[in-house]
Amino acid sequence: MSQDVLESHVNSEYKWGFSSDVDAETFPKGLNESVVRALSAKKQEPLWLLEYRLKAYRQWLNMSPPHHWANFKYPQIDFQNISYYSAPKKLPSLKSLDEADPELLKTFEKLGISLEEQKRLTGVESQIAVDAVFDSVSVKTTFRETLAEKGIIFCSFSEAVQEHPELIKTYLGSVVPASDNYFSALNAAVFSDGSFCYIPKGVRCPMELSTYFRINAQGTGQFERTLIVADEDSYVSYLEGCTAPRRDEHQLHAAVVEIVAHTRAEVKYSTVQNWYPGDADGKGGIFNFVTKRGICLGDHAKISWTQVETGSAITWKYPSVILKGHNSIGEFYSVAVTNNHQQADTGTKMIHIGKHTRSTIISKGISAGKSHNSYRGLVQVRRGASQARNFTQCDSLLMGDQCGAHTFPYIELKDSSAIAEHEATTSKIGEDQLFYCRQRGLDPEQAVALIVNGYCKDVLNKLPMEFAVEAQKLLSISLEGSVG
Amino acid sequence: MPMTSPNPPFLLSVNQLHAGIEDKPILKGIELKIKPGEVHAIMGPNGSGKSTLSSVLAGHPQYTVTRGEVWFNGKSLLEMEPEVRAREGLFLAFQYPVELPGVSMTNFMKTALQEQYLHQEREPLNAKSYLAYQKQKQAEVQLDSRLGSRSVNEGFSGGEKKRNELYQMAMLQPKLAILDETDSGLDIDALKIVAQGVNALRSPDRSFLVITHYQRLLEYIVPDVVHVLYNGVIVQSGDAALALELEKHGYDPIKARFQ
Structure with a gap:
């Protein structure tokens, strides 16, 4: 026990590390204008979208990665050594799963993601609609018809481009x-798929919507885009999950998520990020560079981000809210766990523009092994955002x-009537806490799981x-071997 | 090493126990034998090793045992991990119970009880019978049920923390309960309540080891045997009258004799 126990770190098992042998069409490695054009052609995109991509690509060429300020170290990413498109050859049709590659279906089954429209867990009333994204394409979106009855659009991004171009x-x-930044420019140039969701005026989405991202192919990156639009007086709760096979090389995941909440709309976005974190020596793992805003x-609109970050070799993301409407609310609740050699630089930005806007930030960072965990947050109150309020708690x-x-908190208040509160604590799982639990009969891993939860x-x-239960289990697994 | 105790009538048998912290010896040959149902008190001046003894018996990783053996219910105690000792029926009521923010008392005790039942190969309680059991035990030790729904020891007063230790003892039904200076920091009313709780838990198949600096607690928890610990060794043992004698003369005569 004692210090050496807290330090000794064995490999915690990453249960989602299997890879699937799916017959896929994969672009050769490398990035240039013709790759962008080929991608766009592959998806039969309208010209305006190709132009959007090309403009982004040219901007990206003139930008540089965030080496100078982010609190982590990583090897230079060779963007010519990545394939920007990989898709299973046999996908299910809209009507039936039968035409899909059985390996593909098996993969999602193994991950516990149901592509059939049935209840995921017995005893849980609510159903969950899933958009399953495998490498560069959306495999299947469930419950589309049920949702369409209410006027809700929930489909893959590629389909939305074809079917709802005006919204896109x-x-x-x-x-x-x-x-916006290096990775958002890259994403805009080469994004392959993702989810699109539109909730019409006055509609409360009757079920949780979710996207499950799976990286499978070797030597590829995943660049997906999620766009959620909640029209006036609507409500939606959105979940995002992700896993990847255990591989020795790093893989890049550079996603963009955009949320628009109109008057009195509420969007709740929850993520359980569980990308492969690399092994105990820091070999392999996903580089997760994501822009969420x-x-x-x-x-009176409200956007709430909740994230549980346990995976990835590097996590770089700051789910943010621009509070433009008066009396609008932004929330950010985050648990970020790092173990072994993982590095996380994560936090949020709350930009107060409207009057009486409120934001809450609760961030819990847990570091074990030789990992580094940074909270980086910006609370900005612009001139005229009178009576804006922020509360930040950062543990x-x-x-x-x-x-x-x-902890890197930035607070910029340009309005004298604004109030921002910041609380921060740092603590250690004490030997006394562990011993107290063990004296009651709990083994050290149970004790840590209990204390962390x-x-x-x-x-x-x-x-x-349902997500909370998964997240609790995940926290315990991520910290497995951090005592013992 | 034999796997069964050479002294079956004893619940706890401590033989020539030497232990310390890093290179500093603190316990220097403890001899202690407790029969089922007995209440033993250990008294002694500050720094004599009282709290070390309770920590070593419970298996605190900070201490190293350098010599000796301890038999508990026929098994070699020192070979067990702390959690196994607990599941085997050894309970330590802490002098300073720690806070576990965000961990509900119910979740904590339920997990602890479940582990004990698993260890004893008993069918774990279902949610309903667990809650009934919890309610019954809270009533037994007069623990405010509101405390039961809060996080473990978080924001509890000194008295509440001690009562919470008693509640956990009542829940886990140990064979041996060690009370480590449970009286410290308690006013006389709180002390009486705690003592009442302990007395209610006395039974022919539960032994107590009460560690205290003052005789005061022993007015309410009357021990069968009183030991005086000084400089890492038990220097004197007797019945309850020994505690009164110590109260009268203080520890100076002991110190003078065994210096």
């Missing part, structure tokens, strides 16, 4: 412009003495129930 044209890049366009938990926790309770409570 209006909202694509409206929250995260291609030029929502805008409360109308008054770090350390396990052992070889890991690091860092207790520590994250405020955030886990925000997740939809």
Whole structure:
């Protein structure tokens, strides 16, 4: 026990590390204008979208990766050594799964993702509609008809481009412009698929919507795009899950998620990020560079981000909310766990523009092994955002003495009536806490799981129930071997 | 090493126990034998090794045992991990119970009880019978049921923490309960309540080891045997009258004799 126990770190098993032998069509490695054109042609995209991609590509060429400010180290990514498109040759048709590659169906079955329209868990009333994304394409979106009855559009991004071009044209890049940052520009140039969701006026989405991302093919990156538009007085709860096979090389995941909430609309977006984190020596693992941002366009709109980040070799993401409408609300609840050699630089941005806008940030960082975990957050109150309020609570938990926790809070208040509160704590799982639990008969791993779950309770409570149970289990698994 | 105790009538048999922290010896040959149902008190001046003894018996990783053996219910205690000792029926009521923020008392105790039942190859309680059991035990030790729904020890007063230890003891039904200076920091009313709780838990198949600096607690929990620990060794043992004698003369005569 004691110090060496807290430090000694064995491999925790990554249960989703299998790979599938799916017959796929994969672009040769490399990136140039003709690859962008080929991608667009593959998807039979309209000209305006090809132009959007090409413009983004040219911007990207003149940008540089975020080496200078992010609190992590990583090898230079060779963008010519990545394939930008890989898709299974045999996909299911809209009507039936029969035409799909059986390996593909088996993969999702193994991951516990149902492509059939049935209840995922017995005893749970709610159904979940899934858009399953495998490498570069959406495999299947369930419950489309049920949702369509209410006027809800839930489909893959590629389909939305064909079927609802006016919506895509209006909202694509409206929250995260291609030029926003290095990875958003790359994504805008080469994004392959993702999910699109539109909730019409006054509609409360009757079920949880979700996208499940799976990277399978070797030597590829995944660049998907999610766009959620909630029209006036609507509500939707959205879930995102992701896993990848265990591979020795790093793989790049550079996604963009945009959320638009109109007047009095509410969007709740929950993520359980479980990309392959690399092995105990830091070999392999996903580089997760993601731009997620929502805008409360109308008054009284609300956007809430909840994330549980346990995977990836590197996590770089700041789900943000632009609070433009008066009285709009932005929330960010986050648990980020790093173990072994993982590095996470994550947090949020709350941009207050409208009057009486409110934001809440609760961030729980847990570091074990030799990992580094940073919270980076910006609270910006623009001039005229009178009576804006922010509350930030930022806690770090350390396990052992070889890991690091860092906090970089930026607060910019341009309106004198604004109030921002910031609380931060750093604590260690004490030997006394562990011993207390063991004296009651709990083994060290149970004790750590209990203590960590207790520590994250405020955030886990925000997740939809079924997700919360998964997240709790995931937290325990991620920290397996951090004591013992 | 034999796997069964050479002293079956004893629940706990400590033989020539030497232990310390890092290179510093603290316990220097403890001899202690407790029969089922007996209440033993260990008294002694500050720094004599009282709390070390309770920590070593419970298996605190900070301490190293350098010599000796301990038999508990016929098994070699020192070979067990702390959690196994607990599941075998050894309970330590902590002098300073720690806080576990966000961990509900119910979840904590349910997990602990489940582990004990698994260890004893008993059918675990279902949710309903667990809650009934919990309610009954809270009533037994007069624990405010509101405390039961809060996080473990978080924001509890000193008295509430001690009562919460008693509640956990009542839940886990140990064979041996070690009370490590349970009286410290308690006013006389809180002390009486805790003592009442302990007395209610006395039974022919449960032994107690009460560690205390003051005789005061022993007015309410009357021990069968009193030991005086000084400089890592038990220097004197007797009945309850020994505690009164210590109260009267203090520890100075002991110190003078065994310096």
